[in-house]
Amino acid sequence: MPSFDVVSEVDSHELRNAVDQANKEVANRFDFKGSDSKIELNGTDMKVSSDSKFRVEQVCSVLHQKLAKRGIDMSCLDAGDVDEAVKTAKQVIKIREGLDKEMAKKVVKLIKDSKLKVQAAIQGEQVRVTGKKRDDLQGVMAMLKKSFTEQPLQFNNFRD
Numbered sequence: 001m002p003s004f005d006v007v008s009e010v011d012s013h014e015l016r017n018a019v020d021q022a023n024k025e026v027a028n029r030f031d032f033k034g035s036d037s038k039i040e041l042n043g044t045d046m047k048v049s050s051d052s053k054f055r056v057e058q059v060c061s062v063l064h065q066k067l068a069k070r071g072i073d074m075s076c077l078d079a080g081d082v083d084e085a086v087k088t089a090k091q092v093i094k095i096r097e098g099l100d101k102e103m104a105k106k107v108v109k110l111i112k113d114s115k116l117k118v119q120a121a122i123q124g125e126q127v128r129v130t131g132k133k134r135d136d137l138q139g140v141m142a143m144l145k146k147s148f149t150e151q152p153l154q155f156n157n158f159r160d
Contacts, residue, residue: 098125
């Protein structure tokens with residue numbers, strides 16, 4: 001019986017490369033000379049720091065450009081507020097990975113409302129979709145790509 005998994009993942013290698021490229025560009029740009037602007041990646045958090053709120057926003061702009069070039073969807077990022085101190089400003093950006101319970105329930109509800117002859121089951125941070133026909137599974141994939149824009153979805157383990 002054909003099946004596939006619906007997941008939400010970020011390619012950590014591409015993310016690391018994008019952060020490294022953004023740090024390199026920030027270090028070389030003339031408008032950032034003399035400022036201590038940088039991006040630190042710690043697991044599922046990124047910390048953008050500089051000496052003013054304006055520069056933090058500019059560093060984030062450079063980061064967004066590099067992430068877009070690397071094919072990482074911006075909807076997986078949760079940017080927090082910019083915290084300003086005397087001579088520093090910091091912003092924490094969280095990276096959302098995996099489908100939490102509410103998102104998984106929304107995916108299952110969309111699949112059941114589509115009236116296609118498939119079954120969906122939540123398995124941890126992913127949703128397993130099974131059906132008798134490959135065409136039904138491909139229809140579910142197309143429907144989810146079109147209607148689910150809150151978080152980027154990927155489809156893994158497609159099996160016949």
